[in-house]
Amino acid sequence: xxxxxxxxxxxxRHPVRPFYWSVRRELWENRAIYLAPxxxxxxxxxxxxYASHGLAREVRIASGLLVAPPxxxxxxxxxxxxxxxxxAARAGFALVVPYLASGFAMMATAAAVGVFxxxxxxxxERRDRTVLFWKSLPVSDLTTVLSKAVVPxxxxxxxxxxxxxxxxLILLAWSALVLTASGLSPGLLLDHAPVGTIWVMFAYAxxxxxxxxxxxxxWLMLVSAWAKRMTFLWAxxxxxxxxxxxxxxxxxxxxxxxLHQRLAGGLQDAFAPTPHGRGGELSLSLIRxxxxxxxxxxxxxxxxxxxxxxxxxxLRRRRDPx
Amino acid sequence: xACIEARGLRKxxxxxxxxxxxxxxxxxxxxxxxxxxxGAGKTTALNAILGLTPCEGELSVLGRDPWAQxxxxxxxxxxxxDVAVLPRWIRVSQALDYVQGVHPRFDRDxxxxxxxxxxIQRGRRVRELSKGMVAQLHLALVMAIDARLLVLDEPTxxxxxxxxxxxxxxxxxxxxxxxxxxxxxxxxVDEIQHILTDVVFLGRGRIVLAATVEELExxxxxxAVRPEQLPAAxxxxxxxxxxxxxxxxxxxxxxxxxxxAKLGELRSPGLADLFVAKLAPAPGARRxx
Numbered sequence: 001x002x003x004x005x006x007x008x009x010x011x012x013r014h015p016v017r018p019f020y021w022s023v024r025r026e027l028w029e030n031r032a033i034y035l036a037p038x039x040x041x042x043x044x045x046x047x048x049x050y051a052s053h054g055l056a057r058e059v060r061i062a063s064g065l066l067v068a069p070p071x072x073x074x075x076x077x078x079x080x081x082x083x084x085x086x087x088a089a090r091a092g093f094a095l096v097v098p099y100l101a102s103g104f105a106m107m108a109t110a111a112a113v114g115v116f117x118x119x120x121x122x123x124x125e126r127r128d129r130t131v132l133f134w135k136s137l138p139v140s141d142l143t144t145v146l147s148k149a150v151v152p153x154x155x156x157x158x159x160x161x162x163x164x165x166x167x168x169l170i171l172l173a174w175s176a177l178v179l180t181a182s183g184l185s186p187g188l189l190l191d192h193a194p195v196g197t198i199w200v201m202f203a204y205a206x207x208x209x210x211x212x213x214x215x216x217x218x219w220l221m222l223v224s225a226w227a228k229r230m231t232f233l234w235a236x237x238x239x240x241x242x243x244x245x246x247x248x249x250x251x252x253x254x255x256x257x258x259l260h261q262r263l264a265g266g267l268q269d270a271f272a273p274t275p276h277g278r279g280g281e282l283s284l285s286l287i288r289x290x291x292x293x294x295x296x297x298x299x300x301x302x303x304x305x306x307x308x309x310x311x312x313x314x315l316r317r318r319r320d321p322x
Numbered sequence: 323x324a325c326i327e328a329r330g331l332r333k334x335x336x337x338x339x340x341x342x343x344x345x346x347x348x349x350x351x352x353x354x355x356x357x358x359x360x361g362a363g364k365t366t367a368l369n370a371i372l373g374l375t376p377c378e379g380e381l382s383v384l385g386r387d388p389w390a391q392x393x394x395x396x397x398x399x400x401x402x403x404d405v406a407v408l409p410r411w412i413r414v415s416q417a418l419d420y421v422q423g424v425h426p427r428f429d430r431d432x433x434x435x436x437x438x439x440x441x442i443q444r445g446r447r448v449r450e451l452s453k454g455m456v457a458q459l460h461l462a463l464v465m466a467i468d469a470r471l472l473v474l475d476e477p478t479x480x481x482x483x484x485x486x487x488x489x490x491x492x493x494x495x496x497x498x499x500x501x502x503x504x505x506x507x508x509x510x511v512d513e514i515q516h517i518l519t520d521v522v523f524l525g526r527g528r529i530v531l532a533a534t535v536e537e538l539e540x541x542x543x544x545x546a547v548r549p550e551q552l553p554a555a556x557x558x559x560x561x562x563x564x565x566x567x568x569x570x571x572x573x574x575x576x577x578x579x580x581x582x583a584k585l586g587e588l589r590s591p592g593l594a595d596l597f598v599a600k601l602a603p604a605p606g607a608r609r610x611x
Contacts, residue, residue: 013426021423028416029409128410132403135374139424140393317392320375 018139022147023155032113033156037163040109044102048171051098055175056182061091062192092192096282099195102167103202107209110160114152118220119231121148122316129321142313145221149309152217157210161203168195197282204287205267212266215301218308225315228322262301269295323385325350325471325503326371330379333366333527340366341377342527348520350470351500355514356507357597358524364507367524368475371505372401384470397426400464401473404480408460410449414442421463433466436496454485461489465496472497474506478513486510490517511594521593525601543579544591545572551585558582562599573599 027033060066067087122145125131134144172195176186223235243256270292272285292298324347331344341363348354358364369375373388373395381388386395408417414437422430437444440458448456457478464472472493478486494517498504508514521538523531533541547555552570556563558581560572573591574582582588591599 014422014428016424016426018424021420024423025416025420028413029411129403129407130409132374133407133409135392136372136396136401136403137421137424138393138396138426143393318376 016138018143019147022139022144023150026148026151027155030117030151033117033151034159036113037106037109037159040105041102041163041167044098044105044167045170048098049174052174052178055095055178056184058091058094059179059184059188059192062088062095063188064088095189095193096198098171099168099193099198102171103164103198106160106164106167107202107206110156110206111209111213114156114217115220117156118152118217119224119235121151121221122225122312123227123231124224126319126322131316131321140313141316142310145225145309145312145316149217149221149312153210153214157206160206164202165199168199194282197284200284201271201282201287204289205270208270208289208292209266212262212270212298212301214305215308216262218305218312221312222308222315225312225319261297269298323350324348324382325352325384326505327382328370328379329381331367331370331381332378333363333370333375339527341370343379344524344527344529346522346529346532348503348505350503352519353498353504353517354506354520354522355511355518355593356505356522356524357511357593358507358530359601361526362524363527364524365475366527368401368473368505368507372399372473398469399471399473400467400469402460402464402475402477404476408448408456411447413445413447414451414459415444417448417459417463418444421467425467427468428463429466429468433462436462436465436492454481457481457485457489461492465492469502471503471505474504474508476508477506478508478510486513490514493517511597512592515593518593523597523600530600531596538596539590541576542591542596543574543577543582544589544595545574545582545586546570546589547572547586555582555585562595564595571595 057066125134172186172189175189179186179189220231220235224231227234239255239259243253243259246252246255270288272288272291274286326346326348328344328346331341331346332339333341344363344367346367356364356367366375370377370381371383371388373383373390373392376389383395384398388395412420418430418433421428421433437459440455440462442451442455442459442462448459451459461477474493478489481489490513493504506514506518518535520534521531522529545555545560547570549568549570555570555572558574558577561575562573564571573595579588
């Protein structure tokens with residue numbers, strides 16, 4: 001990085017990797033990056049172990065080895081949707097749910113950690129005055145900002161992908177044990193729950209969302225570099241105020257729709273639409289990376305994120321400890 | 323080449339003037355004490371030198387503009403702001419790893435050797451260490467950096483006398499080698515007096531006095547007199563006077579020592595007394611007897 005080009009009287013100098021060590025530093029300080037997914041994964045495994053007594057039965061029904069007796073449906077939307085399926089399809093779907101849910105839980109955990117991490121990233125060091133120590137070392141403000149940005153942009157998504165994969169493997173291994181003990185082939189499960197496909201689709205979705213949400217990450221970091229207190233309020237209030245102002249002043253809601261699209265719309269372009277709706281189909285053929293990358297909104301968001309990070313570096317240079 | 327060269331350094335925060343046109347030259351191998359009351363602009367001056375704050379005027383540190391090149395400058399400058407800035411969550415071993423990883427002139431072995439002389443364990447987190455140990459750790463990190471300039475801003479704040487003494491002893495024995503430059507600002511003026519080569523008194527953003535220690539000794543003298551000699555001593559226009567029991571101590575600037583010697587004992591004034599004399603001239607000093 002900053003390996004010197006000049007060689008003054010060559011006293012002992014060793015090669016340095018400021019970016020690499022700054023990222024390591026972030027992981028030392030913010031152990032929630034891996035502890036939170038670990039904790040959530042532990043809960044999921046326990047719940048799955050508890051629920052696995054019904055696994056063999058579900059596999060038999062889904063595979064047509066057992067005809068399900070008509071069961072009284074629970075009230076509610078999910079039950080109504082399930083009512084349209086055959087018992088076998090319903091059982092097959094039940095087999096998929098743990099894998100989808102564990103992926104979703106890992107992603108939600110990573111996103112939550114990312115929000116709090118980004119909001120504290122350049123605020124905490126000013127608050128506890130450690131910024132004076134970090135600035136006493138030959139690491140530029142830009143290197144520091146980038147080393148912090150890489151956590152929500154790359155490390156947390158990677159943690160989500162890897163931990164979901166590990167969870168899938170653990171659930172599969174346990175399922176294989178349970179099914180073998182019941183005299184069934186573990187392969188039957190994979191017929192209904194294509195775990196590998198689920199994981200690849202999940203990894204692709206997480207990577208897409210990390211890029212799609214990059215401007216949000218940039219905004220949160222910008223607030224953390226700028227605010228003197230109450231970072232969360234500063235992050236949330238201005239966008240909402242703009243929406244409210246637009247609504248009251250012009251009676252329109254473009255800002256609100258824009259925000260909503262940014263928060264919830266990330267995967268619309270990333271996957272092909274399915275006729276069955278959500279979770280209806282699991283196939284790698286639905287992945288549309290080129291369509292996703294061709295979306296100007298994605299690149300607009302990334303440009304905004306880059307501008308935010310540049311502003312973070314500019315601010316970090318000037319802001320005093322709080 | 324001077325280590326620090328400042329011309330007309332000025333810094334304002336809104337209507338408050340923190341630095342009001344400072345000219346300062348610190349040569350290499352000097353140990354400069356930056357002394358002043360709270361709010362005198364010491365920290366602002368040090369921050370400007372370290373590239374932490376922009377300033378009006380010209381400033382060059384080791385030939386660089388600190389504000390424009392803070393990260394490059396920090397390869398040759400080490401600084402300790404005060405004992406509180408080491409992150410509380412970091413482990414001793416992690417602090418060593420990190421500094422080694424980002425600082426090309428950090429000598430890990432030297433830092434380890436320094437820590438071996440203390441009771442600091444590598445696996446401990448900073449929050450588990452006492453204030454004195456945190457200062458020792460910070461010192462170990464800084465001492466192991468082959469820096470040309472070391473800046474210390476109240477480095478011993480909140481430490482007890484034993485640690486303060488050990489801190490400065492270590493500074494002299496392990497860091498200072500005659501080529502390196504040290505700038506230190508502290509309220510414990512008398513404790514660092516013996517290590518300084520240069521002194522700058524700051525008051526309200528201006529330099530009140532800038533001199534080498536030899537110049538100070540030549541220029542200022544303190545006279546201890548008994549009450550019967552006091553009127554005669556006051557007549558010679560001391561800049562400061564204080565009384566301890568039945569003796570009065572008067573400080574003179576540029577006075578003839580022969581005249582003074584007849585009245586009582588002469589000695590070099592302590593920096594603290596000189597500081598008070600220059601920055602807050604006691605009304606009694608000029609009062610006619």
